[in-house]
Amino acid sequence: MNGEQPIHVVPPVNSLRMVRTLMLVTSLCGGLIVAVWQLTQPAIAANKKVVLERSVRALIPNAAQIVEYDASTRGVTPGKGDPADGAVRFYAAYDRHGQLEAIAAEGAARGYTDTVRVLYGYRRACECIFGIRVTQMKETPGIGDKIITDPVFLKNFESLDVSLTPDMRSLFNTVKTVKHGTKQFGWEIDAIAGATITSKAVGRGINDSAQRLLPLLVPNLEAISQKGGMQ
């Protein structure tokens, strides 16, 4: 090093300019996001409704009309927006005469790779789940995805016992997935051999959802037994 090296003078940074630029850019970006959100929300809501109705209709073919409700300690209220804390969203399917055909609700639990979501159908008459439809899963192709197609596994859900205790505060028996070939009772789910984690996720999702929903829903079922009963 010698004294002949030029001295580099760093120009002073204008702090105000930095703040002003960031404010302008974030305001511009914020405006853009809000505008596009406003424009796309109706289409997104319509898409979600179509997908949901398609799933419920596949589960309950006789459904002529599907109405969203929330069940909470305050009773059953029409479902609007996201459910409030403690409330459980469910879908009431009415036949063409306006009579309640069945209830559909969603259960979710962590599977092998991601969350497994299932829509299940419930009827008060048999106090049972009469069918399921997988609405979201990213399980291993050829193994975990058998929960969608395996007829033996799906047979578990043709009459899965979810009856309540006499005080209607919880399920009489916990719905649980058992090792393949060891199912004994109506509330047990016979796992798919080789896909036990995914099978257990289905059982856990249904149990967790039914344990929360049915004690809130069943005592108030009369109020929604006919289309328009709530309005």
Next chain:
Amino acid sequence: MSSQPLQASNMEQLLEGIWKQNPVFVMALGMCPALAVTVSAFNALGMGLATTFVLICSCTLISMLRRFIPREVRIATYIVIIATFVTLVDYIIQAVSLALYEALGAFIQLIVVNCIILGRAEAHAAKNPPLSAMVNALGMGIGFTIGLFALGSVREILGAGKLFGLSLFGEHFQPWVVMVLPPGGFFVLGLWLLFFAWLAKRKEAQHGA
């Protein structure tokens, strides 16, 4: 990758991303979505187009604002701009196809941290006029989409016996399930990289001859 002279023609700019500096096969950038979402041709195209949209919009806007953005806050500004367009693409995909949205999952939001986009913003858009930035971003986007499609189509054909959901080989075909699993992504990417390396070597040999 920022070595393109300012006076390079638009066609050269466009071809740079599509072929010479293809983000997937030459620069090996954006590997996370390239391996994770390419289980089908449809997913690959969806992710490629979403990334192209974000690339073009963010690079154009950054280029337009390049004289006003102080160097000290440029990264923060670029990330805000990129995140904005990713949010827009997130809403747009939900409005167009919920099935595609579910299939791409968190990888839509992860476009924010796709190194191709910030790399283009910093290396090209911040130093060039909007038209040049837009053309360069378009080339990179097309190149990325081609790369993803090359992976997705091979994986879907071998892993499911289908292309765009249409069965190609009939019921007797036994799918190679491994191709739609994570290792399949590495196998197919490795084979494509091998192919491009062979092409480059052959070209080099021809020039040398």
